Amino acid sequence: MSWYLENVYERNEESPYTFYVLSKVMIDNLAVGDLVKLIFVMEEQEVGLSAERMWVEITQINGQKFIGKLDNDPYRLQALKAGDEITFGMENICDTEYKDPDSADWDFYFDTMVIVSNDVLEKREFNFLLRDDSQDEGDSGWSIFSGYEDGDFQSDSKNFKVVSIGVILNIDDSILEFIDETPLCAYERNEDGFFVKIEDYDWEGYLNG
Numbered sequence: 001m002s003w004y005l006e007n008v009y010e011r012n013e014e015s016p017y018t019f020y021v022l023s024k025v026m027i028d029n030l031a032v033g034d035l036v037k038l039i040f041v042m043e044e045q046e047v048g049l050s051a052e053r054m055w056v057e058i059t060q061i062n063g064q065k066f067i068g069k070l071d072n073d074p075y076r077l078q079a080l081k082a083g084d085e086i087t088f089g090m091e092n093i094c095d096t097e098y099k100d101p102d103s104a105d106w107d108f109y110f111d112t113m114v115i116v117s118n119d120v121l122e123k124r125e126f127n128f129l130l131r132d133d134s135q136d137e138g139d140s141g142w143s144i145f146s147g148y149e150d151g152d153f154q155s156d157s158k159n160f161k162v163v164s165i166g167v168i169l170n171i172d173d174s175i176l177e178f179i180d181e182t183p184l185c186a187y188e189r190n191e192d193g194f195f196v197k198i199e200d201y202d203w204e205g206y207l208n209g
Helices: 008-014 024-028 101-111 118-123 165-171 173-177 203-208
Strands: 003-005 035-046 049-062 065-070 085-089 093-096 113-117 128-131 139-145 160-164 185-189 195-197
Touching: 049 085, 101 160, 101 165, 113 118, 113 165, 118 139, 118 160, 118 165, 139 165, 160 165, 165 173, 173 195
Parallel strands: 113 139
Antiparallel strands: 003 035, 035 049, 035 093, 049 065, 065 085, 113 160, 128 139, 128 185, 185 195
């Protein structure tokens, strides 16, 4: 089965709030003998598995280019085995064995949870959101809607998921302007495509409905 190494910077451009990339200082401090994690993408994708993340021990460094040996046996990618030589660049490194001090900056995107309608995830579009009081630790209180959901859709809990706020920011990060506003608040997208606050939102009807 053929494979190639994922470019982590391209993945980050596609999903800037959910695909973390290492800080430059982490890359610059790598040395021979260190372990780095690479994403091996299968060109012939299998159902439920398209890539494997595996550790590689660095054996040579030449600027931003590296040579290493695979440190573990693949789960499905039978074209490789532990000890195989791997040539890669800094653009292929998704993790190291060391803690990146900059990773804490991403905690908000990963650990802050929102409720989102399946319609938003399918359409990759949302036009209405509101913030209620949070119920659990990590719950932001935000609920995100496409604006096309009818009453029957909204009454079925199976039509909603809890996801990290980074998933929503990947769709539209303009909401960062008001994401810290205290409950109760509601916003809708206007005809110009911008979110505006609904000053007279029917909170009594929402909370008692």
